[in-house]
Amino acid sequence: MASYKLMIKDVIKKADVLLEVVDARFPDETRNSEVERNVERSRKPLIIVLSKCDLVSKETLEKSKSRLSKIAPTVFVSSKERFGTTMLRHKILEVADIKGRDILVGSLGYPNTGKSSVINGVAGKNKASTSSISGHTKGVQLVKAGSRIVFIDTPGVIPFDENDEYRQGLLGVKDATHLSDPIGVSMKIIETICAENKPVLEEFYKVEIGNENSYEILELIGLKANFLKKKGEVDETRVAIKIINDWQKGKLLI
Ligand SMILES: Nc1nc2c(ncn2[C@@H]2O[C@H](COP(=O)(O)OP(=O)(O)OP(=O)(O)O)[C@@H](O)[C@H]2O)c(=O)[nH]1
Numbered sequence: 023m024a025s026y027k028l029m030i031k032d033v034i035k036k037a038d039v040l041l042e043v044v045d046a047r048f049p050d051e052t053r054n055s056e057v058e059r060n061v062e063r064s065r066k067p068l069i070i071v072l073s074k075c076d077l078v079s080k081e082t083l084e085k086s087k088s089r090l091s092k093i094a095p096t097v098f099v100s101s102k103e104r105f106g107t108t109m110l111r112h113k114i115l116e117v118a119d120i121k122g123r124d125i126l127v128g129s130l131g132y133p134n135t136g137k138s139s140v141i142n143g144v145a146g147k148n149k150a151s152t153s154s155i156s157g158h159t160k161g162v163q164l165v166k167a168g169s170r171i172v173f174i175d176t177p178g179v180i181p182f183d184e185n186d187e188y189r190q191g192l193l194g195v196k197d198a199t200h201l202s203d204p205i206g207v208s209m210k211i212i213e214t215i216c217a218e219n220k221p222v223l224e225e226f227y228k229v230e231i232g233n234e235n236s237y238e239i240l241e242l243i244g245l246k247a248n249f250l251k252k253k254g255e256v257d258e259t260r261v262a263i264k265i266i267n268d269w270q271k272g273k274l275l276i
């Protein structure tokens with residue numbers, strides 16, 4: 023799969039400014055060091071966009087922002103709540119040193135991170151097509167966003183490792199029914215939420231969490247929801263699928 027590397031290089035070559043769109047719920051998992059290295063080599067300005075910030079608490083967001091700001095200017099955006107898009111526009115105009123023509127802004131990132139939605143947020147109109155199904159944007163397309171800015175919308179160009187189920191589950195690239203290990207993925211979701219904002223789990227599933235590990239928490243949630251098998255033990259797969267669905271639908275805010 024060398025074509026995606028060529029596409030990334032081509033977009034970096036054409037653009038004046040690059041956006042790396044990462045999911046604010048797990049910025050580290052959705053950053054890509056190869057993309058960042060390529061942009062650095064090009065000496066073009068990079069802006070990290072923490073997308074879907076409506077799904078994350080202000081505290082978590084500020085922490086991520088100050089951490090990522092050491093790498094590149096970081097802006098958080100919620101296309102859903104129309105938040106941060108003006109800031110992003112200003113940031114683009116600030117970092118680009120282009121006069122007398124439109125600024126070309128390339129948007130890069132994993133599938134489903136919200137690249138097209140971010141572009142629409144800045145453009146103010148639904149010019150870039152979006153979908154909850156990943157891999158929605160097919161070819162590279164140009165989107166004019168008001169005066170002075172033209173975006174290059176790209177498909178989720180970074181391929182996942184075949185074995186990278188966790189990332190695919192967390193990102194909603196594969197839904198629960200297509201994951202081979204839904205229990206493992208749901209445990210990863212539980213771990214992520216526990217590390218960031220445990221009360222969210224407790225309130226949403228009406229459970230009390232002490233020192234339990236992620237598997238034990240899964241069982242607690244199953245017991246509370248009464249997801250039991252015939253012999254009375256917890257139906258872990260059914261609980262796991264529910265947790266993954268809740269997470270992918272954005273019901274569990276962290
Ligand atoms: N809650 C929330 N959901 C969002 C936000 N932005 C995008 N989404 C959702 O995330 C999903 C993917 O959005 P897209 O903009 O199509 O993502 P993309 O990165 O362009 O995806 P591909 O083109 O498939 O790689 C859609 O279901 C959007 O509704 C946001 O700010 N908040």
Ligand SMILES: [Mg+2]
Nearest residue numbers: 137138158159
């Ligand atoms: Mg897209």
